[in-house]
Amino acid sequence: MMKRIISGIILMIGVLSMTSCNKPTETSKVTEQTPATESTTEENTTTESATEAVDGYVQITQEEAKSLMDSEKDYIILDVRTVEEFSEGHIEGAILIPDYEIGEKAEETLTDKNQLILVYCRSGRRSKLASAELAKMGYTNVKEFGGIIDWSYGTVTE
Numbered sequence: 001m002m003k004r005i006i007s008g009i010i011l012m013i014g015v016l017s018m019t020s021c022n023k024p025t026e027t028s029k030v031t032e033q034t035p036a037t038e039s040t041t042e043e044n045t046t047t048e049s050a051t052e053a054v055d056g057y058v059q060i061t062q063e064e065a066k067s068l069m070d071s072e073k074d075y076i077i078l079d080v081r082t083v084e085e086f087s088e089g090h091i092e093g094a095i096l097i098p099d100y101e102i103g104e105k106a107e108e109t110l111t112d113k114n115q116l117i118l119v120y121c122r123s124g125r126r127s128k129l130a131s132a133e134l135a136k137m138g139y140t141n142v143k144e145f146g147g148i149i150d151w152s153y154g155t156v157t158e
Contacts, residue, residue, distance in 0.1 A: 054128070056135025057119075057142035065118050065145035066153050069093075075116035080130040081148075085122060089155040091148065099126040102133045110134075116141045123147035 053059075060068075068075065077094040079086055086096045097105050099121065110117060117139060121127040124146035131144040148155065 055132035057131035060143045060145050062145050078117050078119045080121045080126050087158055089157050092156045099130040102130050113139045119144045
């Protein structure tokens with residue numbers, strides 16, 4: 001009797017598993033997407049035209065960032081890569097605070113928490129993390145625009 005009950009339970013679990021895997025859900029009806037990797041995330045950042053609010057900051061395209069750099073006056077371009085990466089080439093006018101030092105150094109360098117801050121790194125991963133950290137610290141106008149590897153507007157070296 002006990003074997004029959006256990007067999008029935010196993011059979012029901014198997015049937016439920018098969019039917020739930022085959023039945024499309026609302027999220028599985030979405031068009032095919034590539035897995036989120038550092039490079040595909042970066043590609044999405046640079047090709048999307050709409051801004052997207054995430055974790056207290058706004059994600060923008062590189063084109064939007066360049067437009068803000070050309071039209072705004074009071075902004076900071078924040079590079080969150082390492083000192084070595086920064087010295088190899090960075091966006092003109094950028095200041096460096098490595099992502100791992102944001103919590104310690106942001107408030108002494110970025111004194112106006114309402115100032116426009118445009119954040120980038122090499123590929124877009126660290127800039128997202130740093131932007132989220134800045135938002136948690138109370139910065140209200142943080143815009144993340146991905147990585148310098150896709151930046152087509154020129155760089156400078158020191």
